[in-house]
Amino acid sequence: MTTSPTQIQIIQPDDWHLHIRDGEVMKDVLADTARQFARAIIMPNLKPPVTTVELAKAYRARIQSQLKILGADHFTPLMTLYLTDNTSADEVRKAKAEGITAFKLYPAGATTNSDAGVSNLKCCYSALEAMQEVGMPLLVHGEVTDSEIDIFDREAVFIDKVLDPVRKDFPALKMVFEHITTSQAAHYVRDANTGEKHTLAATITPQHLLMNRNAIFTGGIRPHHYCLPVLKREEHRLALLEVATSGNPRFFLGTDSAPHSKAAKETSCGCAGCYSAFNALGLYAEAFESVGKLDKLEGFASFFGPDFYSLPRNTQKITLLKQAQSIPHELPLGDATIVPLRAGETIAWSLA
Numbered sequence: 001m002t003t004s005p006t007q008i009q010i011i012q013p014d015d016w017h018l019h020i021r022d023g024e025v026m027k028d029v030l031a032d033t034a035r036q037f038a039r040a041i042i043m044p045n046l047k048p049p050v051t052t053v054e055l056a057k058a059y060r061a062r063i064q065s066q067l068k069i070l071g072a073d074h075f076t077p078l079m080t081l082y083l084t085d086n087t088s089a090d091e092v093r094k095a096k097a098e099g100i101t102a103f104k105l106y107p108a109g110a111t112t113n114s115d116a117g118v119s120n121l122k123c124c125y126s127a128l129e130a131m132q133e134v135g136m137p138l139l140v141h142g143e144v145t146d147s148e149i150d151i152f153d154r155e156a157v158f159i160d161k162v163l164d165p166v167r168k169d170f171p172a173l174k175m176v177f178e179h180i181t182t183s184q185a186a187h188y189v190r191d192a193n194t195g196e197k198h199t200l201a202a203t204i205t206p207q208h209l210l211m212n213r214n215a216i217f218t219g220g221i222r223p224h225h226y227c228l229p230v231l232k233r234e235e236h237r238l239a240l241l242e243v244a245t246s247g248n249p250r251f252f253l254g255t256d257s258a259p260h261s262k263a264a265k266e267t268s269c270g271c272a273g274c275y276s277a278f279n280a281l282g283l284y285a286e287a288f289e290s291v292g293k294l295d296k297l298e299g300f301a302s303f304f305g306p307d308f309y310s311l312p313r314n315t316q317k318i319t320l321l322k323q324a325q326s327i328p329h330e331l332p333l334g335d336a337t338i339v340p341l342r343a344g345e346t347i348a349w350s351l352a
């Protein structure tokens with residue numbers, strides 16, 4: 001890649017963790033992602049969740065017809081299935097055969113639309129065995145759901161209680177620890193002994209690289225900075241920034257852009273999720289520039305994801321300009337509106 005203070009050119013990135021919902025709102029959020037990324041891993045937490053190959057194929061067809069309308073059929077949705085206590089080994093094999101990219105583990109009750117998630121991972125062991133056997137990655141929302149555990153500790157506890165035991169039981173299973181938020185997660189993934197194999201990786205969101213938990217409470221409560229896993233202390237942000245910009249291929253881009261209408265966020269019990277898709281690459285560029293590591297952005301954004309998933313890297317290039325972009329206060333979302341991350345402010349970098 002070429003680097004200069006005012007512009008960078010990199011291979012086109014992919015988003016390895018994205019929510020685009022369904023129906024009327026999908027076209028609005030999909031356009032933002034397709035403008036920047038070549039591919040994205042599409043999360044399956046719809047209502048009802050995408051639990052079968054048939055449901056995923058129908059969802060993919062709806063996405064593709066939307067892309068056609070948008071004139072964005074260069075963009076490829078990579079589909080995932082929502083793991084449940086009842087997912088069979090046969091469904092895993094069928095998913096592999098039908099080009100489904102991964103399974104997603106939501107501990108029941110951990111986040112938005114996760115009620116049908118896994119209550120006890122032991123129920124899923126035959127499915128996990130099949131995933132390990134056919135080379136199907138398991139993407140993990142890494143938080144315990146026990147209400148006794150402090151919400152800021154749920155990710156760290158998950159590592160000891162769930163992630164590490166599963167990795168011991170399925171040493172060849174490819175796993176992605178999604179949207180990590182703590183130094184414990186960053187260091188666990190960095191230091192994990194995976195032998196010769198590349199079996200463990202993590203995605204990191206722009207908000208967790210740019211903000212700490214003060215951002216939820218600056219001058220009042222800030223619902224648009226509330227996502228799950230929730231923002232953590234500054235020391236955790238620094239640990240995430242350090243691994244993301246280190247050139248370590250175990251860490252790659254996943255925005256976790258999670259659209260909820262303005263009304264659903266600004267209410268007495270607001271939904272979790274930040275809408276970062278509007279200029280996600282600008283946000284990541286800011287984060288990397290803040291530690292003088294813009295030269296490490298291309299690996300994180302464009303190489304390490306496809307390498308982990310054994311997919312070809314993209315070949316086309318994009319250019320990011322150091323040109324402040326004003327972010328609108330609101331954007332259309334079906335017949336409602338959505339408040340993007342940085343609404344009413346600027347982002348220092350934008351897509352050429």
Ligand code: NCD
Nearest residue numbers: 019111112227228258272273
């Ligand atoms: C996501 C959503 O809204 O679907 N919300 C979030 O805060 N990240 C779900 C998730 O990824 O946890």
Ligand code: ZN
Nearest residue numbers: 019043256258
């Ligand atoms: Zn998510």
